[in-house]
Amino acid sequence: MFFYYCDLAWRSIRKTPMLSMLMVLAISIGIGITITTLNVYKTMSYNPAGDRSEVINSVQLWSQGLDTWDEFSSSITYIDAMNLRNNSDLGLKAASYRTGLAMQSDDPKIEPVLNSVRVTDRDFFRIFSVPFLYGSYWDASVDLRPAYQVVISQKLNLRFFEGKNSVGKTLFLDRKPYQIVGVIEDWNPQPKYYDPLNGAFNDAEEIFIPFSLTGQEEFDVWGNTSGWKFETMLTYNDRLTSEKVWIQFWTELNTDEQKQSFLGWLTRYAEQQRTIGRFTDTAKTPAELVQISDIDKWLEDNNVVPKDNKILVGLSLLFLSVCLVNILGLLLTKFLKRAPEVGVRRAIGASRGQIFSQYMVEVGMIGFFGGVIGLLWAWGSLAALNAYFSVDQNVTGLDASMWFITPIIAISTAVLAGIYPAWVVCRTKPSVYLKAQ
Amino acid sequence: MLHIKPILSSLMRSKSAPILLLLQIILSVAIVANASFIINERLSLMQRESGYAEDQILTFNVYNFDPAIDNMKQNQVDQQILRSLPNVIDASYSNMLPLSDSGWMDRYVDSPDEDAAKSTPGFAFYLGNEHLLNVMGAKLIAGRNFTADEINTSLDDSGMLALVSQPLAKAFWGDESPLGKTVYQGEQAVTIIGVVDKLQGAWVDHENFEYSVIQNIDFGGSSSNKSYMVRALPEHISGLEEVIRKALHAENPNRVVENFQTLTSIKNLTYSNHRLMATVLSIMVVLLLLITALGLTGMVMFNIQRRTKQIGTRRALGANKRDIIQYFMVENYLICIVGGVIGGMLALVLGQQLMSLYSLPMVPVIYPIVSVIGLLVVTTLAVIVPATKAANISPAMATRSV
Numbered sequence: 030m031f032f033y034y035c036d037l038a039w040r041s042i043r044k045t046p047m048l049s050m051l052m053v054l055a056i057s058i059g060i061g062i063t064i065t066t067l068n069v070y071k072t073m074s075y076n077p078a079g080d081r082s083e084v085i086n087s088v089q090l091w092s093q094g095l096d097t098w099d100e101f102s103s104s105i106t107y108i109d110a111m112n113l114r115n116n117s118d119l120g121l122k123a124a125s126y127r128t129g130l131a132m133q134s135d136d137p138k139i140e141p142v143l144n145s146v147r148v149t150d151r152d153f154f155r156i157f158s159v160p161f162l163y164g165s166y167w168d169a170s171v172d173l174r175p176a177y178q179v180v181i182s183q184k185l186n187l188r189f190f191e192g193k194n195s196v197g198k199t200l201f202l203d204r205k206p207y208q209i210v211g212v213i214e215d216w217n218p219q220p221k222y223y224d225p226l227n228g229a230f231n232d233a234e235e236i237f238i239p240f241s242l243t244g245q246e247e248f249d250v251w252g253n254t255s256g257w258k259f260e261t262m263l264t265y266n267d268r269l270t271s272e273k274v275w276i277q278f279w280t281e282l283n284t285d286e287q288k289q290s291f292l293g294w295l296t297r298y299a300e301q302q303r304t305i306g307r308f309t310d311t312a313k314t315p316a317e318l319v320q321i322s323d324i325d326k327w328l329e330d331n332n333v334v335p336k337d338n339k340i341l342v343g344l345s346l347l348f349l350s351v352c353l354v355n356i357l358g359l360l361l362t363k364f365l366k367r368a369p370e371v372g373v374r375r376a377i378g379a380s381r382g383q384i385f386s387q388y389m390v391e392v393g394m395i396g397f398f399g400g401v402i403g404l405l406w407a408w409g410s411l412a413a414l415n416a417y418f419s420v421d422q423n424v425t426g427l428d429a430s431m432w433f434i435t436p437i438i439a440i441s442t443a444v445l446a447g448i449y450p451a452w453v454v455c456r457t458k459p460s461v462y463l464k465a466q
Numbered sequence: 467m468l469h470i471k472p473i474l475s476s477l478m479r480s481k482s483a484p485i486l487l488l489l490q491i492i493l494s495v496a497i498v499a500n501a502s503f504i505i506n507e508r509l510s511l512m513q514r515e516s517g518y519a520e521d522q523i524l525t526f527n528v529y530n531f532d533p534a535i536d537n538m539k540q541n542q543v544d545q546q547i548l549r550s551l552p553n554v555i556d557a558s559y560s561n562m563l564p565l566s567d568s569g570w571m572d573r574y575v576d577s578p579d580e581d582a583a584k585s586t587p588g589f590a591f592y593l594g595n596e597h598l599l600n601v602m603g604a605k606l607i608a609g610r611n612f613t614a615d616e617i618n619t620s621l622d623d624s625g626m627l628a629l630v631s632q633p634l635a636k637a638f639w640g641d642e643s644p645l646g647k648t649v650y651q652g653e654q655a656v657t658i659i660g661v662v663d664k665l666q667g668a669w670v671d672h673e674n675f676e677y678s679v680i681q682n683i684d685f686g687g688s689s690s691n692k693s694y695m696v697r698a699l700p701e702h703i704s705g706l707e708e709v710i711r712k713a714l715h716a717e718n719p720n721r722v723v724e725n726f727q728t729l730t731s732i733k734n735l736t737y738s739n740h741r742l743m744a745t746v747l748s749i750m751v752v753l754l755l756l757i758t759a760l761g762l763t764g765m766v767m768f769n770i771q772r773r774t775k776q777i778g779t780r781r782a783l784g785a786n787k788r789d790i791i792q793y794f795m796v797e798n799y800l801i802c803i804v805g806g807v808i809g810g811m812l813a814l815v816l817g818q819q820l821m822s823l824y825s826l827p828m829v830p831v832i833y834p835i836v837s838v839i840g841l842l843v844v845t846t847l848a849v850i851v852p853a854t855k856a857a858n859i860s861p862a863m864a865t866r867s868v
Contacts, residue, residue: 058753259652339824351497
């Protein structure tokens with residue numbers, strides 16, 4: 030019966046090509062716009078942490094003074110980072126920030142390139158489940174006693190070592206020799222959830238070096254540094270001892286007890302810092318001076334999805350509803366025009382249910398065509414976003430889920446629009462039209 | 467005269483089509499009003515004067531990675547080299563790039579006594595030498611620029627001078643001239659010696675975007691990674707990249723010279739989200755009007771077909787073509803106006819939602835009004851074609867089957 034209805038529907042669509050095309054066009058445009066905005070929204074609001082979202086926590090401290098900032102900063106000071114690193118209570122913990130260093134090969138003809146570099150602790154790789162191809166992260170002792178060791182990406186390994194196992198080999202960063210201890214597989218989480226502060230859709234760094242080198246190597250900070258009071262910063266040491274915030278701190282907390290006990294420790298830490306003259310915002314209790322955020326909260330707090338995007342999704346859904354109303358009108362038009370035909374069919378025995386389902390099949394078919402064309406629109410507009418606007422390439426790929434979502438939205442939109450017209454037409458009284466024949 | 471009463475009663479008899487039309491108009495007005503408001507907002511943001519000679523400024527980064535390099539000296543040498551290149555009008559170090567979405571922000575206080583001090587609004591904090599103003603192409607409207615012997619190299623030096631942008635001066639000193647005033651950064655005293663007409667900061671969406679300061683510090687010696695701005699005529703800009711790279715590498719090869727960008731391209735990049743939003747919304751508005759017009763034409767056509775007999779009868783009874791067309795137009799306008807009023811209210815409600823959810827400014831009432839007018843025009847066009855067709859139905863044809 031279904032295929033017979035499909036056949037009937039196809040014939041009916043072909044009988045009124047203009048009207049049908051109008052409907053398909055209307056649905057496809059609505060779908061195209063909705064899927065485009067939804068796709069961008071979906072990729073941006075993706076949480077790459079998955080199951081580990083609640084386990085991975087960032088540490089935030091209210092180290093600012095009275096009447097300064099309104100919100101917790103996403104970064105902390107070097108002093109706090111060092112104190113947290115030295116807290117033996119914590120399981121996995123890693124301080125982290127971004128810098129840049131010039132990388133050189135032995136070939137003098139190749140101009141040196143400036144690479145962005147992540148300065149962090151060894152636990153970073155375990156907290157964020159970074160996959161290794163060769164070797165591993167550096168030894169625990171390196172986090173305490175600095176050593177020139179480095180973890181590089183598969184891509185760099187390919188460029189400089191022809192993809193062979195380069196563990197133990199040397200790489201020059203700012204003319205200093207670093208010993209390679211590990212090569213990671215391609216790893217580029219989007220959004221860049223371990224550091225969304227400076228471009229959430231930037232590519233991940235491909236060079237990782239120990240945080241413990243910070244003091245002696247005085248790396249530039251390629252990221253936001255914020256201060257709430259005037260501090261002269263003449264030397265690098267001024268930066269390290271200042272109240273400026275510029276370091277992200279990550280820790281793994283597996284259970285609620287661990288979270289509570291860590292929060293307790295943090296609160297005591299804040300109290301203790303207050304007694305030595307830091308954390309001077311007296312309007313807050315020590316417990317209010319500390320906060321941990323899991324990845325969900327972290328992405329939300331860092332506004333990874335811009336508000337523009339949410340507005341666009343909302344408006345495009347409204348747009349889709351206009352299309353729906355439009356199609357409803359057109360369907361009503363079309364079906365009522367065919368009322369005489371329905372009258373005849375009813376008279377020779379078709380039940381209301383049969384008429385209704387036949388029309389719903391037709392509507393579904395229109396929706397399906399609209400969806401297919403809409404998907405093409407979306408695909409084209411995403412490509413256009415990529416080509417004509419500097420929208421990060423990472424958010425303009427068509428998400429795999431859209432292959433399911435699009436037909437579902439398209440067909441259900443059409444069916445929603447079709448229910449009323451189909452209901453009206455199946456209630457047609459046969460007698461009225463038979464008389465007129 | 468306009469036969470509103472019979473039109474109304476005929477509308478009430480077959481409600482579904484007019485209701486759908488009404489619904490569509492309500493939604494369209496709500497969307498078009500809000501979208502065009504956002505579009506207009508974004509466009510006016512983009513059209514603000516920046517105060518810079520945008521198409522004449524080329525920026526780039528130099529990273530000296532050899533630990534043996536004396537950054538302080540290298541910075542001076544590099545600027546000399548840049549200024550002596552052919553076609554270069556002027557060149558300068560800058561601690562931050564205008565309109566680039568990243569940079570320094572600071573504030574002054576008006577007294578060294580921390581408790582009594584009043585703070586200026588936050589401003590974009592440019593550090594540069596006597597060349598910077600010329601490189602930017604900014605216009606000094608009061609006071610003077612720094613001289614070469616006044617340039618400091620560290621934030622800790624004495625003899626700090628500053629140029630402030632006029633909007634900042636207005637915001638803090640009102641109509642009083644800021645020239646000669648002393649402000650403080652911690653204990654450091656800074657004397658204001660000049661006012662610049664316009665000097666935008668780095669963050670295009672920041673409320674303090676027009677507040678800027680240039681202080682007399684050439685900070686280029688403080689770090690191994692620094693950015694420079696070079697000014698040249700637009701026709702010379704594209705050739706400069708190669709020349710600069712060569713000249714700097716010839717002087718000292720142990721560095722990376724990269725990230726060449728014109729200020730125009732930086733600006734475009736920073737505003738790209740706004741441009742994107744304006745474009746997407748414009749496309750949405752156009753498509754919406756198109757779909758509405760097409761849907762309307764389709765429905766009116768059907769209505770006319772259904773009412774062929776009625777039209778024929780009216781024609782036979784003496785109505786002329788104008789009356790028929792007028793009938794459909796009035797019917798359309800009735801629906802449009804009712805829909806427009808409800809849609810306008812919905813638009814304001816929607817605007818209110820957007821305002822509270824995303825802290826957007828409130829939609830002014832003019833937007834729904836203009837949207838309704840625009841929709842009236844579109845629907846007129848959409849109705850007039852089928853209505854004219856209807857008017858051409860001959861009475862005989864229409865009444866034949868009665």
